[in-house]
Amino acid sequence: MVALLDDLTGNLPAWTRVPIAISAAAAVVVTFWTIRGIYRVHLHPLSKFPGPKEAAWSHDWVYRQTLTDYPESIYEQLHKKYKTRALRIAPDELHITDPTLYKVIYKQANPFPKVDQFYLGFMALSPTAFTDTNPHTHRERRRMLNNLFSKASVLKLEKLIFDSQNSLLRKIDRLCDHQLIDIYGAMRLITTTVIMEFAFADSGNMIEEQPISFSSRFLQAFSVGAESVGTMQRYPLARTIAKTLPAWLIKMMDENIGAIDDMISFSRAAIQRYHTVSEQGKAAHLGYPIVLDNLQTLDLDALVAESLDLLIAGSDTSATSLTTTILELLSNPTYLKTLVDELDAAIPDKHNFPAGQELEKLPFLSSCVKEGIRHAKAVPGRLPRYVPDDGTPFVVDGEVVPPGTIVSISAYTMHMDTDFWGPDARYFNPNRWLADDAKRLDEYSCAFGKGARMCLGMNLVPFEMTIVLATLFRNFTLELPSGFTPPRSVDNFTVEFPEGLYVRVSRRD
Numbered sequence: 012m013v014a015l016l017d018d019l020t021g022n023l024p025a026w027t028r029v030p031i032a033i034s035a036a037a038a039v040v041v042t043f044w045t046i047r048g049i050y051r052v053h054l055h056p057l058s059k060f061p062g063p064k065e066a067a068w069s070h071d072w073v074y075r076q077t078l079t080d081y082p083e084s085i086y087e088q089l090h091k092k093y094k095t096r097a098l099r100i101a102p103d104e105l106h107i108t109d110p111t112l113y114k115v116i117y118k119q120a121n122p123f124p125k126v127d128q129f130y131l132g133f134m135a136l137s138p139t140a141f142t143d144t145n146p147h148t149h150r151e152r153r154r155m156l157n158n159l160f161s162k163a164s165v166l167k168l169e170k171l172i173f174d175s176q177n178s179l180l181r182k183i184d185r186l187c188d189h190q191l192i193d194i195y196g197a198m199r200l201i202t203t204t205v206i207m208e209f210a211f212a213d214s215g216n217m218i219e220e221q222p223i224s225f226s227s228r229f230l231q232a233f234s235v236g237a238e239s240v241g242t243m244q245r246y247p248l249a250r251t252i253a254k255t256l257p258a259w260l261i262k263m264m265d266e267n268i269g270a271i272d273d274m275i276s277f278s279r280a281a282i283q284r285y286h287t288v289s290e291q292g293k294a295a296h297l298g299y300p301i302v303l304d305n306l307q308t309l310d311l312d313a314l315v316a317e318s319l320d321l322l323i324a325g326s327d328t329s330a331t332s333l334t335t336t337i338l339e340l341l342s343n344p345t346y347l348k349t350l351v352d353e354l355d356a357a358i359p360d361k362h363n364f365p366a367g368q369e370l371e372k373l374p375f376l377s378s379c380v381k382e383g384i385r386h387a388k389a390v391p392g393r394l395p396r397y398v399p400d401d402g403t404p405f406v407v408d409g410e411v412v413p414p415g416t417i418v419s420i421s422a423y424t425m426h427m428d429t430d431f432w433g434p435d436a437r438y439f440n441p442n443r444w445l446a447d448d449a450k451r452l453d454e455y456s457c458a459f460g461k462g463a464r465m466c467l468g469m470n471l472v473p474f475e476m477t478i479v480l481a482t483l484f485r486n487f488t489l490e491l492p493s494g495f496t497p498p499r500s501v502d503n504f505t506v507e508f509p510e511g512l513y514v515r516v517s518r519r520d
C-alpha cells in the first residue's frame with residue numbers, strides 16, 4: 012500500500028503526500044465498511060431474518076437502543092411491525108419472542124453459553140458467578156455460593172432482615188410528618204443493607220448515612236455506573252481505557268465510568284473492614300453465615316469482584332420489585348385494602364410480629380410478592396447467549412438459526428405473553444396466584460431466569476419482600492400524593508426509577 016502510494020504520488024510535491032495518504036486510508040475504510048454492510052444486509056446467513064436495515068448493517072443500532080429508557084418496548088413494536096418472532100437487532104444477533112424456546116436457550120444441562128462481549132461490559136475485576144462465561148469455572152463458583160443462598164440459609168437471615176427493616180421504619184417514622192417519603196430510595200437502602208451485611212457483615216450504617224434523605228454515596232455511584240454498561244459492552248477500547256488509566260483521570264473524562272471505580276473502592280474497603288471484624292470473632296455471633304467466609308480461597312481481586320457483583324445483583328433488583336409492588340398496591344385501593352385487612356387479622360399487635368415463615372403463609376401477601384416480582388420484571392431485557400454448534404438445529408419461525416448467532420428471550424416477552432398469563436398479562440393482578448391451578452404459573456415466571464444460570468438470590472428475594480411489605484403496611488398508611496404521575500422507569504439491565512417514588516406516609520396503630 013505504502014509502495015503503491017509512493018508510485019502514485021512520486022511526481023507530486025512533498026506537502027501533498029500526507030493529505031493524499033489520509034484520503035486513501037479513509038477511502039479504504041469507507042469501502043471496507045460499505046462492502047461489509049452490504050454483505051451483512053443482503054448476503055449474511057441472518058439476512059433472511061427481518062429487522063431494521065440499520066440493525067443488520069452495524070452494532071451501533073442496538074447500542075443506541077440500549078441508551079433509550081426501555082429497549083424492550085421498542086423491540087416489541089418491531090416484532091409487530093415485521094410480523095416476526097426472530098427480529099434481527101444486530102448483524103449477529105436475533106431478539107426472539109417464541110416462548111417455547113425459553114427453556115431451550117436457558118436450560119439446566121448444557122445451556123447456550125453466555126456472550127463474552129455483553130458480560131465483559133459489567134467490568135468485573137475478574138470473572139464472577141454472574142459474568143463468568145466459562146461453564147466449568149462458573150460451576151465451581153456456583154458450588155461455593157449455592158449453599159449460602161439455599162432456602163435453609165436464607166431463613167437464617169430473618170433477624171438481619173427484621174432488624175434492618177426496623178431501622179428503616181424508625182427513619183420513616185422520624186421523617187414522615189415533615190416530608191414525602193422516597194419509597195424507592197428507602198427500598199434500595201433496605202435491600203442493599205441486607206446484602207452488605209450478608210456479604211461483609213457490615214453495611215456502614217447506610218440507612219442513616221444521610222439523615223433526611225434516602226440516598227447514599229454507594230447507591231449514587233451505582234446508578235451512575237449502571238449507565239456506562241451499554242458503552243462498555245459496545246466498545247472494548249473503553250474497557251481497556253477504564254482498566255488502565257488512573258481513577259482520577261477517568262473521573263475527569265467520564266463520570267459514569269469513574270463511578271465504577273468508586274464502587275470497587277467501596278467493596279475493597281468493606282472487605283478490609285470484614286477482615287477486622289472476622290479477626291475479632293464478631294462474625295461468628297451473627298447467627299447467619301457470611302458470604303466472604305465461603306470465598307476465602309479467592310484472591311483479593313476475585314473477592315472484590317464477587318462481592319461487588321452480589322451487591323449489584325442483589326440490591327436494585329429487589330428494590331425495584333418492592334417499589335413496583337408498593338406503587339401497584341397504592342394505585343389499586345381494592346388490593347391495598349385486602350392486603351392491609353389480611354395483615355391486621357394476622358398481626359393484631361404490631362409490636363409482636365410473627366416469624367417470616369408465618370408471614371409467607373399469608374395468601375394475599377405471598378400473591379402480592381409473586382405478582383410484584385413478575386410485574387416488575389426487574390431484569391426485563393436481553394440475556395444474550397450463543398447458539399451452540401452441537402448438531403441440534405435451533406429453529407425459529409421455521410428457519411434454522413446458524414450456530415454462533417447471539418439469541419435471547421427476555422423476561423419482558425415471557426411476562427407479557429397472554430397465552431400464559433391471560434388477557435391481563437400487562438397488569439398487576441395478585442389474584443392470579445390464588446387460582447386453583449396457580450402452581451403452573453411458576454413455570455412461566457422468568458424474572459430470575461431459568462436453568463444453570465438462574466439467579467442465585469431467588470430464595471432470598473421473596474423472603475425479604477414478604478418481611479419488608481408486611482412490616483411497612485402494618486406500621487404505616489401509604490398514599491399517593493395529589494397530582495401524582497407514575498415515575499419514569501429506566502432499564503439499565505436492571506430497572507431503576509431515577510426520580511424515585513415519593514409517597515405520603517402516616518403511622519398506624
Ligand code: HEM
Binds near residue numbers: 325
Ligand atoms: C427481584 C430480584 C432479582 C431479580 C429479578 C434477579 C434476576 C436475575 C436474572 C434474570 C439473572 C440471570 C442473569 C443472566 O443470565 O445474565 C440473575 C442472575 C444472578 N443473580 Fe439475580 N435477581 C434478583 C436478585 C438477586 C439477589 C438478591 C442476588 C444475591 C445477592 C442475586 C444474585 C445473582 C447472581 C450471582 C446471578 C448470576 C447467576 C449465575 O449466572 O450463575 N440476584 N438474577
